[in-house]
Amino acid sequence: MFKVTFAFEDGSKVEAFANAGDNLLEVARGANVAIDAPCSGNGACGKCRVQLKGGEVDSKKTLHISDEEFEKGWRLACMSKISADVEVLVPDIASAYKSRMKVADLSSKEEIAIFEKAKSQIEETGIQFRNSLEVVELQMAEPSLDDTMPDVERLTRALRKFMNLNRIRVPYAVLRKLPDVLRASKFSVKCVVRVTPNDMFVYDIFDSKEDVIMGGLAVDIGTTTVSAVIINMATGEILAKSSSGNGQIRYGADVINRIIETTKPGGIKKLQDAVIKETINPMIHEMCRSIHLPENQIYRMCVASNTTMNHLFAGINADYLRTEPYIPAFFKTNSMFASDVGIEINKDAHIIMAPNIGSYVGGDITAGALVSMIWNRPEFSLFIDLGTNGELVFGNSDFMMSCACSAGPAFEGGDISCGMRATDGAIEACTIDKETMEPTYKIVGEPGTKPVGLCGSGIIDVISELYMTGIINPKGKFVREGKRIRHDHYGMGSYVIAFEEEAGSSKDVEITEVDIDNFIRAKGAIFSAIRTMLSSLDFDVSMIDDVYVAGGIGSGINMQNAVNIGMFPDVPLEKFHYIGNSSLTGAYLMLYSTEAEKKTYDLAANMTYMELSTVPTYMDEFVGACFIPHTDASMFPNVHQR
Template identity: 75%
Template sequence: MFKVTFKFEGAEDVITYAQEGENLLEIARKSNVAIDAPCSGNASCGKCRVKLIGGEIESPKTRHITDEEYAEGWRLACVSKVTGDVEVQVPDIASAYRSRMKVADLSSKEEVAIFEKAKSDVESAGISLTNSLDVINVKMNVPTLDDTMPDNERLVRAIKKQTGIKKVRMPYSVLRKISYVFRESNFEVQCVIRSTENDIFIYDVYKKDEKVVIGGLAIDIGTTTVSALLIDMKSGEILGKASSGNGQIRYGADVINRIIESMKPGGSEKLQKAVIQETINPMIQQMCRASGFKPEHIYRLSIASNTTMNHLLTGMNGDPIRMEPYIPTFYKTNSLFASDIGIQVNPDAHIIMAPNIGSYVGGDITAGTLVSMLWNRPEFSLFIDLGTNGELVFGNSDFMMSCACSAGPAFEGGDISCGMRATDGAIEACTIDKETMEPTYSIIGEEGQKPVGLCGSGIIDVISELFRTGIINPKGKFVREGKRVRHDHFGMGSYVLAFEEEAGSVKDVEINEVDIDNFIRAKGAIFSAVRTMLASLDFDVSMIDDVYVAGGIGSGINMKNAVHIGMFPDIPLEKFHYIGNSSLSGAYTMLLSRDAERKCYELASNMTYLELSTVPSYMDEFVACCFIPHTDRTLFPSVTEA
């Protein structure tokens, strides 16, 4: 056995042990060490870099590591084998991209405004913001020798008499505690219940004078990022908000790689553990700790995620999703409870899952469509959710069509050498001086925060500015020279946003031609999907009245820059609206409102799903879009004019 030490900038070392010949990336995965591996260890992406500090390791030089970098100790973890005791340094960008958890400051109006608006919009559409959870006071007769009824029957009979409901259900978790609570409270108690026309379910029992808050949890499970809200179910008040990298990302940046990984021996359990035990449960603990709330007082969960994430979360077989004819185990289910999958809240908490529409259009889009309000407007609107998969919905109050395209993780920082999630240290907006080529940028975090990398909104700005200032050409190649533009010995160009001494990481923050090419493909996937879906309906972009853009890729998107690089249609900028993380907003609304939950199911059942891979013209559209802004410049008159 050999000792393997993973070292981090500003964090404690992780020490583990491995057999001779064991793969370093697999060791990191088993040790819960955040090494970015979008290709899931296939040696094709070159992002699982670590730096050899000491000891022995067998690692061939690959095309992703230059001679100078190899001499400095840089290695790819996926092709490295342990041959002795070894120490490696994990770059800070890996932990920034994946692992850092952000707990929101709810005193900031910006943090809660988007959810308040979602709640207001659905209410104005006639959807009642009420749910089936409640607290009732129950007074029972104290037992005597003449009245020896058992505790459970005593409570059930009292509730039936008080409510008139004939069926009352009591789970084991309540049965186990009632004898203590009854006697401490002289048989006057408060019950947390879920009531319907036909039955009552008892979630919990409290003493008569105890303060009771009914908690709910809304979760958006993205391929790259997981976000959550802790709320008071009676008032709708947001008690906590947090986001974190999806722990599954070490098994691949896209859903296909993760499905493949899940089919390996023990793979399904590993992926389920990564998202629940390593991501969701720590977020719950952090939010509850910050708000002084107990996890066991969370009685309902609402989850919005794509179809594959739903399957990996629940430990179900996802392989049929990626194989023709692309059939999932379920589109919707109403039979899950927290204890079934190990989410650490009240064990009887019911899980509401936003319904999926197709194999690659999931509940995150259904939830987002709900709060985008497309279904309540006569105007033709386009809803775009920017994530690892780009999903679109087009329509109005009469019809809706949806489709999905594989944009890759670029919008959330993946496939970009300096990419990261929209968390502290991420450059989220940028301008570049045309004459000096010097950048000016804003960074997420407290004042004085140094840049660590680029999040999605920052990448859009940087590439747009590089093109606007003539630093890159329409193919994304560098054509100007200067202090911040450099080329390696292979001739590949890059632009330095922050030199090492200016940055908050162990190396320069720079974007290179490979990054730009990856992003051009991502934006090309979005625009080609828009064009293909509209063409299938015999529409064109001039017929779009409004565009609603969603995705947690920064504090906002510069729509002008997004149009400038050919990601969005060239229509008047006032038609664009950024609505943030609509998946989480929709999950929040579904959690709070039984009517909103029903509406979400209705939207899913009424939406037409277009499978782009079956449209012959889609690939031609995509190839034409892999250019800034497009091979057909007439589609972007404002860019040509500028």
């Protein structure tokens, strides 16, 4: 047995023990040490770099680490086996994907403006914002020797008289606290109840003098990032908002690697624990602490996520999603409660799930489609959600068609050597001077924050600027020289955005030709999916009236730059609208409004799903799109003119 010490740049350390021959990345996972491994440890991505500080490991030499770096102790964790006591440094960039949890400052209007706008637009369609949760106030006669009715019957009779319902259910959690609350309040109480036409369920009971907040929780479970809000179910007010890296990411950056992980012994439980115990529950506790709300006063939860994330959240075998004929266990379910999956809110809280419509188009898209308002407009609109999977919806008030393409994790920083989530230290916007080739960039975080890497919106900007200034050619290869352009001994070019001395990491923040190539494939997947879907309807891009772009890839992407690189069609910029995290906004609307929830189910039931892998022309479209901006220059006349 050997001791393995993981050291971090802030001076902290984590110790673990391992046997000879154990894989270093697996040891890190077992010790809950965050090391980025988008390829799930098969040596393909080169992002699990660590530096030896003491001892030695049995490590294979790879192309991802130069001879000079190898001499300095740099190793890939996934290619290293334990052979002695060892201490390794985990650099910030290796763990940047799993950033510190962030609780939003709701005094900032920007944080809640998107929710308010979406609510207003939905209300204009006639959908009402009310739900089945209520706070009922009761005054009961106190028991006596002449009135020996049991407490629970006294309560149910009072509720039945108040609400005129025959069936009233009082769960064990309420029954346990009932005697003490009744006597402390002199039988004057408030009950949190769910009322339906057929029955009533009692969630909680309080002294009538208490101010009771009915909490609700909306969660967007992204492949890379999890976001959530706690709301007041009576008023719809957002009380707290939070985001965090999805703890599952250490098992792979994409859903296929994670599904493969679930097929190993105990794998389903590991993936479920990673998203619930390591990610969602800590977010709940931090948000509740910030607003002084007990967790058990959250009585309903809504989840919007892709089909795979839904299965992993629920602890259901997802393996059949990745094998033909790609069948999920469910599209929608109303049978899940907090206690079933270990969500640490009120144990009897009902969990609503935004419905899936295909193996790779999930509830995040149906929730987003609700927010986009495509379904309420006669104009033809395109909705694009940029994430690990690029998901699209096209249509109007008469029809909607959807599809998904495997864009990979590039839009959220995966597959990019210095890529990261849109969190502190991420470069989210960039311009490059055409003459000097010097960059000017904007960084996520407080003033003075040093750059650590690039998030999705920053990558789009950098590649667009490199192309528009003639630094790279349409194939993504460097064709100009300067102090910020370097070539390794294999001839691989790179552009340095921030040198090590000005960066907040242990190495330069740079983008390489491999990174650019990976991103070209990601943007190519998006554009070819758009073209394929439109072609199947005998449409072309000129018939698109509006484009709604969603995704948490930054504070909003530069649409012109996205067009410049050929990710979006070359249509007038005024047609583009960035609508933020529409999955979380849609989950909020479904949580707060029963009618909005039902509308989302209707949208899912009436949306046509197209499986791109079955369309013969899709690969031809994809190959054509793997070029900046495209192999067919006539598709991007304005870009070439600029």
